[in-house]
Amino acid sequence: MLLELEKDSFASGQIGSKLWLCRELEKTLPSTTPLTYWVLGGWIGMLPFLIRSREVLPVKSIRSFDLDGVASEKAEIINNLWVWQEWQFKSFRADCNELDFNDGGPFYSDAPDVIINTSTEHMPNQKWFENIPEGRWVVLQNTDMKIDDHVNKVTSVEQLKEKFPLSQTHYSGELYFDYGNETSFKRFMLIGQK
Numbered sequence: 067m068l069l070e071l072e073k074d075s076f077a078s079g080q081i082g083s084k085l086w087l088c089r090e091l092e093k094t095l096p097s098t099t100p101l102t103y104w105v106l107g108g109w110i111g112m113l114p115f116l117i118r119s120r121e122v123l124p125v126k127s128i129r130s131f132d133l134d135g136v137a138s139e140k141a142e143i144i145n146n147l148w149v150w151q152e153w154q155f156k157s158f159r160a161d162c163n164e165l166d167f168n169d170g171g172p173f174y175s176d177a178p179d180v181i182i183n184t185s186t187e188h189m190p191n192q193k194w195f196e197n198i199p200e201g202r203w204v205v206l207q208n209t210d211m212k213i214d215d216h217v218n219k220v221t222s223v224e225q226l227k228e229k230f231p232l233s234q235t236h237y238s239g240e241l242y243f244d245y246g247n248e249t250s251f252k253r254f255m256l257i258g259q260k
Protein backbone atom coordinates (compact mmCIF):
# COMPACT_ATOMS: atom_id res chain seq x y z
CA MET A 67 0.00 0.00 0.00
CA LEU A 68 1.15 3.55 -0.73
CA LEU A 69 1.40 4.82 2.85
CA GLU A 70 2.86 1.60 4.21
CA LEU A 71 5.71 1.60 1.70
CA GLU A 72 6.53 5.26 2.12
CA LYS A 73 6.15 5.64 5.87
CA ASP A 74 9.60 7.30 6.04
CA SER A 75 8.24 10.29 4.15
CA PHE A 76 5.81 10.91 7.01
CA ALA A 77 8.48 10.71 9.73
CA SER A 78 8.54 13.67 12.12
CA GLY A 79 11.89 14.85 10.74
CA GLN A 80 10.66 14.76 7.15
CA ILE A 81 7.39 16.60 7.74
CA GLY A 82 8.92 19.00 10.29
CA SER A 83 11.68 19.93 7.83
CA LYS A 84 9.23 20.59 5.01
CA LEU A 85 6.89 22.68 7.16
CA TRP A 86 9.93 24.74 8.23
CA LEU A 87 10.77 25.24 4.55
CA CYS A 88 7.21 26.35 3.78
CA ARG A 89 7.15 28.82 6.69
CA GLU A 90 10.45 30.44 5.74
CA LEU A 91 9.72 30.50 2.01
CA GLU A 92 6.34 32.13 2.61
CA LYS A 93 8.18 34.95 4.45
CA THR A 94 10.77 35.33 1.67
CA LEU A 95 9.14 35.05 -1.77
CA PRO A 96 6.92 37.72 -3.33
CA SER A 97 3.37 37.15 -2.09
CA THR A 98 1.52 38.20 -5.24
CA THR A 99 3.23 36.66 -8.27
CA PRO A 100 2.46 33.01 -9.08
CA LEU A 101 5.78 31.24 -9.62
CA THR A 102 6.98 28.01 -11.23
CA TYR A 103 8.70 25.61 -8.84
CA TRP A 104 10.92 22.65 -9.73
CA VAL A 105 11.63 20.19 -6.92
CA LEU A 106 14.73 18.02 -7.42
CA GLY A 107 14.87 14.59 -5.78
CA GLY A 108 11.20 15.21 -5.02
CA TRP A 109 10.49 11.62 -3.87
CA ILE A 110 6.73 11.11 -3.36
CA GLY A 111 5.82 14.79 -3.55
CA MET A 112 5.13 15.66 0.08
CA LEU A 113 6.66 19.13 -0.27
CA PRO A 114 4.43 20.21 -3.19
CA PHE A 115 1.45 18.79 -1.29
CA LEU A 116 2.31 20.91 1.77
CA ILE A 117 3.07 24.06 -0.26
CA ARG A 118 -0.30 23.79 -2.01
CA SER A 119 -2.27 22.79 1.09
CA ARG A 120 -1.07 25.79 3.07
CA GLU A 121 -2.50 28.09 0.34
CA VAL A 122 -0.08 30.93 1.11
CA LEU A 123 2.40 30.95 -1.78
CA PRO A 124 0.87 31.73 -5.16
CA VAL A 125 1.81 28.85 -7.47
CA LYS A 126 1.77 28.75 -11.24
CA SER A 127 2.97 25.17 -11.45
CA ILE A 128 5.19 22.65 -9.66
CA ARG A 129 7.32 20.00 -11.34
CA SER A 130 8.97 17.23 -9.37
CA PHE A 131 11.93 15.16 -10.61
CA ASP A 132 13.22 11.91 -9.16
CA LEU A 133 15.38 9.02 -10.35
CA ASP A 134 12.81 6.66 -8.87
CA GLY A 135 9.93 6.19 -11.32
CA VAL A 136 7.65 4.55 -8.74
CA ALA A 137 8.13 7.43 -6.30
CA SER A 138 7.36 9.76 -9.16
CA GLU A 139 4.03 7.98 -9.86
CA LYS A 140 3.15 8.19 -6.18
CA ALA A 141 3.85 11.93 -6.23
CA GLU A 142 1.12 12.29 -8.86
CA ILE A 143 -1.31 10.30 -6.68
CA ILE A 144 -0.63 12.49 -3.65
CA ASN A 145 -0.87 15.70 -5.69
CA ASN A 146 -3.73 14.53 -7.89
CA LEU A 147 -5.87 17.58 -7.17
CA TRP A 148 -3.33 19.73 -9.01
CA VAL A 149 -2.50 17.19 -11.74
CA TRP A 150 -6.18 17.28 -12.58
CA GLN A 151 -6.19 21.09 -12.73
CA GLU A 152 -4.35 21.51 -16.02
CA TRP A 153 -1.17 19.87 -14.81
CA GLN A 154 -0.37 22.45 -12.18
CA PHE A 155 1.57 19.53 -10.71
CA LYS A 156 3.48 16.89 -12.64
CA SER A 157 6.22 14.50 -11.66
CA PHE A 158 8.92 13.02 -13.88
CA ARG A 159 11.44 10.22 -13.62
CA ALA A 160 14.65 12.11 -14.34
CA ASP A 161 18.20 12.65 -13.18
CA CYS A 162 18.27 16.24 -11.96
CA ASN A 163 21.88 16.53 -13.20
CA GLU A 164 20.51 16.35 -16.75
CA LEU A 165 17.90 19.11 -16.42
CA ASP A 166 18.05 22.31 -18.45
CA PHE A 167 16.74 25.04 -16.17
CA ASN A 168 16.21 27.39 -19.11
CA ASP A 169 13.85 25.10 -20.98
CA GLY A 170 10.66 23.94 -19.26
CA GLY A 171 9.18 22.75 -22.57
CA PRO A 172 9.88 19.01 -22.19
CA PHE A 173 8.05 19.14 -18.86
CA TYR A 174 5.01 21.17 -19.98
CA SER A 175 6.29 23.99 -17.80
CA ASP A 176 7.90 27.38 -17.86
CA ALA A 177 11.55 27.53 -16.88
CA PRO A 178 11.58 27.40 -13.07
CA ASP A 179 11.58 30.57 -10.97
CA VAL A 180 12.38 28.57 -7.85
CA ILE A 181 14.51 25.42 -7.64
CA ILE A 182 14.18 23.35 -4.47
CA ASN A 183 16.38 20.44 -3.42
CA THR A 184 15.77 18.95 0.03
CA SER A 185 17.63 15.77 -0.99
CA THR A 186 21.12 17.28 -1.41
CA GLU A 187 22.54 14.80 1.11
CA HIS A 188 21.60 11.97 -1.29
CA MET A 189 23.41 13.42 -4.31
CA PRO A 190 27.17 12.91 -4.69
CA ASN A 191 27.21 14.82 -7.97
CA GLN A 192 26.54 18.60 -7.86
CA LYS A 193 26.21 19.15 -11.60
CA TRP A 194 22.53 20.05 -11.05
CA PHE A 195 23.66 23.02 -8.91
CA GLU A 196 26.28 24.14 -11.42
CA ASN A 197 23.58 24.09 -14.11
CA ILE A 198 21.28 26.50 -12.25
CA PRO A 199 21.46 29.94 -13.91
CA GLU A 200 22.64 32.91 -11.86
CA GLY A 201 19.93 34.90 -10.13
CA ARG A 202 17.47 32.00 -9.84
CA TRP A 203 15.74 31.40 -6.47
CA VAL A 204 17.17 28.34 -4.76
CA VAL A 205 16.06 26.47 -1.62
CA LEU A 206 18.40 23.80 -0.26
CA GLN A 207 18.30 21.44 2.68
CA ASN A 208 20.85 18.97 4.00
CA THR A 209 21.29 17.06 7.27
CA ASP A 210 23.91 15.63 9.62
CA MET A 211 21.82 12.46 10.08
CA LYS A 212 24.14 9.47 9.86
CA ILE A 213 22.75 6.93 7.43
CA ASP A 214 24.48 5.15 4.55
CA ASP A 215 22.33 6.85 1.88
CA HIS A 216 23.61 10.27 2.94
CA VAL A 217 26.65 10.40 0.68
CA ASN A 218 26.94 14.20 0.59
CA LYS A 219 25.96 15.37 4.07
CA VAL A 220 27.13 18.45 5.96
CA THR A 221 27.48 19.11 9.67
CA SER A 222 26.77 22.86 9.73
CA VAL A 223 24.98 25.57 7.80
CA GLU A 224 28.38 27.16 7.04
CA GLN A 225 29.42 23.96 5.29
CA LEU A 226 26.19 24.02 3.30
CA LYS A 227 26.96 27.60 2.21
CA GLU A 228 30.44 26.57 1.09
CA LYS A 229 29.10 23.64 -0.89
CA PHE A 230 26.39 25.71 -2.58
CA PRO A 231 27.54 29.34 -2.94
CA LEU A 232 24.72 31.84 -3.47
CA SER A 233 25.02 35.47 -4.55
CA GLN A 234 22.29 36.48 -2.07
CA THR A 235 21.21 34.55 1.00
CA HIS A 236 17.79 35.52 2.34
CA TYR A 237 17.57 32.82 4.99
CA SER A 238 19.99 30.37 6.55
CA GLY A 239 19.36 28.26 9.59
CA GLU A 240 19.23 24.92 11.30
CA LEU A 241 16.48 22.91 12.98
CA TYR A 242 17.29 20.37 15.69
CA PHE A 243 15.16 17.27 16.02
CA ASP A 244 15.93 16.31 19.61
CA TYR A 245 14.68 12.79 20.25
CA GLY A 246 16.73 12.50 23.42
CA ASN A 247 18.89 9.74 21.97
CA GLU A 248 21.40 9.01 19.18
CA THR A 249 18.72 9.36 16.47
CA SER A 250 18.57 13.14 17.12
CA PHE A 251 19.75 15.14 14.11
CA LYS A 252 20.01 18.62 12.62
CA ARG A 253 18.62 19.83 9.34
CA PHE A 254 20.18 22.82 7.59
CA MET A 255 18.54 25.17 5.10
CA LEU A 256 19.48 27.99 2.72
CA ILE A 257 17.07 30.20 0.80
CA GLY A 258 18.52 32.67 -1.66
CA GLN A 259 19.49 33.50 -5.19
CA LYS A 260 22.30 31.80 -7.02
Ligand SMILES: C[S@@+](CC[C@H](N)C(=O)[O-])C[C@H]1O[C@@H](n2cnc3c(N)ncnc32)[C@H](O)[C@@H]1O
Nearest residue numbers: 107109131132133134160161162163184185188
Ligand atom coordinates in the same frame (compact mmCIF):
# COMPACT_ATOMS: atom_id res chain seq x y z
C1 LIG B 1 15.05 9.59 0.46
S1 LIG B 1 14.54 10.74 -0.66
C2 LIG B 1 14.28 12.29 0.07
C3 LIG B 1 14.87 12.65 1.42
C4 LIG B 1 14.80 14.09 1.74
N1 LIG B 1 15.17 14.39 3.09
C5 LIG B 1 13.47 14.73 1.41
O1 LIG B 1 12.40 14.22 1.65
O2 LIG B 1 13.54 15.80 0.87
C6 LIG B 1 15.91 11.13 -1.72
C7 LIG B 1 15.46 11.10 -3.14
O3 LIG B 1 16.45 11.66 -3.99
C8 LIG B 1 16.36 10.98 -5.21
N2 LIG B 1 17.57 11.25 -6.00
C9 LIG B 1 18.86 10.95 -5.69
N3 LIG B 1 19.69 11.36 -6.68
C10 LIG B 1 18.92 11.94 -7.64
C11 LIG B 1 19.18 12.55 -8.90
N4 LIG B 1 20.42 12.67 -9.37
N5 LIG B 1 18.13 13.02 -9.60
C12 LIG B 1 16.86 12.91 -9.15
N6 LIG B 1 16.55 12.35 -7.96
C13 LIG B 1 17.55 11.85 -7.21
C14 LIG B 1 16.17 9.53 -4.81
O4 LIG B 1 15.65 8.74 -5.85
C15 LIG B 1 15.20 9.67 -3.63
O5 LIG B 1 13.85 9.54 -4.00
